[in-house]
Amino acid sequence: MRKLWPRSLFGLNLLLLLGLALVVMVCSVAAYIQMQRPRVIELGSLVAGQVNTLDSVLSQIAPANRENVIQHINQADQIVVHDQLPPGKRHIPRAPLIQLFVDTIHQELKPNIDYRWLGDTDARLWVNLNIAGQRSWVSLPVSQVPQPHRLLTRGLLLLIIIASVAVLLAFVLQRRLNRPLQQIAAAVHKLELGGRPEKLPEYTTTELALLSHQFNAMVESLDAMESNRAIMLAGISHDIRTPLTKLRLGLEMSNLQGNKELYRYLRQIDTIIDQFLEYGRSGNSEPEFTGDLNVLIQQLAAEFEGRDIMFALVLNPLPETAFQPVAMQRVLRNLMENAVKYAGGSELVITSYCQQHQLYIEVADRGPGISQDKISLMLRPFERGEAARTGVDGTGLGLAIAEALMRRQGGSLQLLPRAGGGLTAQVILPLRNTAQISRD
Numbered sequence: 001m002r003k004l005w006p007r008s009l010f011g012l013n014l015l016l017l018l019g020l021a022l023v024v025m026v027c028s029v030a031a032y033i034q035m036q037r038p039r040v041i042e043l044g045s046l047v048a049g050q051v052n053t054l055d056s057v058l059s060q061i062a063p064a065n066r067e068n069v070i071q072h073i074n075q076a077d078q079i080v081v082h083d084q085l086p087p088g089k090r091h092i093p094r095a096p097l098i099q100l101f102v103d104t105i106h107q108e109l110k111p112n113i114d115y116r117w118l119g120d121t122d123a124r125l126w127v128n129l130n131i132a133g134q135r136s137w138v139s140l141p142v143s144q145v146p147q148p149h150r151l152l153t154r155g156l157l158l159l160i161i162i163a164s165v166a167v168l169l170a171f172v173l174q175r176r177l178n179r180p181l182q183q184i185a186a187a188v189h190k191l192e193l194g195g196r197p198e199k200l201p202e203y204t205t206t207e208l209a210l211l212s213h214q215f216n217a218m219v220e221s222l223d224a225m226e227s228n229r230a231i232m233l234a235g236i237s238h239d240i241r242t243p244l245t246k247l248r249l250g251l252e253m254s255n256l257q258g259n260k261e262l263y264r265y266l267r268q269i270d271t272i273i274d275q276f277l278e279y280g281r282s283g284n285s286e287p288e289f290t291g292d293l294n295v296l297i298q299q300l301a302a303e304f305e306g307r308d309i310m311f312a313l314v315l316n317p318l319p320e321t322a323f324q325p326v327a328m329q330r331v332l333r334n335l336m337e338n339a340v341k342y343a344g345g346s347e348l349v350i351t352s353y354c355q356q357h358q359l360y361i362e363v364a365d366r367g368p369g370i371s372q373d374k375i376s377l378m379l380r381p382f383e384r385g386e387a388a389r390t391g392v393d394g395t396g397l398g399l400a401i402a403e404a405l406m407r408r409q410g411g412s413l414q415l416l417p418r419a420g421g422g423l424t425a426q427v428i429l430p431l432r433n434t435a436q437i438s439r440d
Helices: 009-059 064-073 096-108 146-194 206-253 258-280 293-305 325-343 386-390 398-408 434-439
Strands: 081-083 115-117 124-131 134-141 289-291 312-315 320-321 349-355 359-363 414-418 423-430
Touching: 009 096, 009 146, 064 081, 064 124, 064 134, 064 398, 124 312, 146 206, 146 434, 206 258, 289 293, 293 312, 293 325, 293 349, 293 359, 312 325, 320 325, 325 359, 325 398, 325 423, 398 414, 398 423
Parallel strands: 312 349
Antiparallel strands: 081 134, 115 124, 124 134, 289 320, 349 359, 359 423, 414 423
16 A cells, blocks of 8 residues: 555645545535436426326327327427337436436326336436327437436546646646755755755745754854864864974973984874864865866875885776865875775775766775774774774774765765775765756
């Protein structure tokens, strides 16, 4: 039953209107039948009275004039005297009004007059009358009785008209609802990707107006929270950097310049502050342009090569697509730094390819890897997984930053176990161009 139930608003509106139209038509037919009942009873009484009178008059005709009277009646082309029995058996009408008409005739005809109603379409009543002392079957036209085929035809025509109007109304209502719903869905999608959607208009419909008001209030609240977060991170970083700079200066002026362990701690704190700031800026907007991601990969690989860190590149031809260059550079650099940090220089590979209108960039290493149940947690801020127990420094923000930047561009970041050991960070970006961006 649920499979047959429409899922779209258009289907629900159409079903509602068609159901309402069907109820209206059924009620109209029932009201029409009730209104016609007195008229049909009156017509049946009139026809029965005329038949009784006709039977009495024709019974008084002299036998010698019988044939002349029958010929005269048949020439009138209204009442027809037949010299054979009525075709078929007595028909019991199913139409309620015709059944009421026949029942009225049955009650008011003389007991010695037999009758037949031969179908609902010919509209003729057959009666057995006494003509000059002999019984003959006579058919009478009864055109004023509501005919079922006419009612059916009119009912079907009315149903078609009402159904057409219902479809048109459902289409108009759905179109009127679709525009604000599409605007709301686009705004929610943009917000999901980390962007800042435009303010929704105040719709005339009460429910949509309330929804747009609540959505705009939520966006303003999120903007305020984002602004407060950026101010807080900047303030914390500034407050920590100031004494850190003084501490570094004090170390350089003292006799502790040879203590590499202290300097390593200072560099670690500096790195943590940078990552805090980078995570705080991961929601900022950046214009997109169309280009080849393989060029960016080669540039980053050359930078690491200058540090004597070699990445094997398996770059398949990629179509140009729209992306945020600074954000994508930060994503790939974070993934490459992660691979170097946890795997050293062992089998670092970057692979790129295009499949089903999506670009894939994979950064693979032979590090300790991550257990399957921990992979989903690694994209959360401050999660460091099993590798944290190996003594590797880090804040647990690198993958969270990369995932947030990819989501803002409509893409995604996945962590997969590498065959033979290690980890593969897979970046997925849908194919788009600047024309599509401007339309979005």
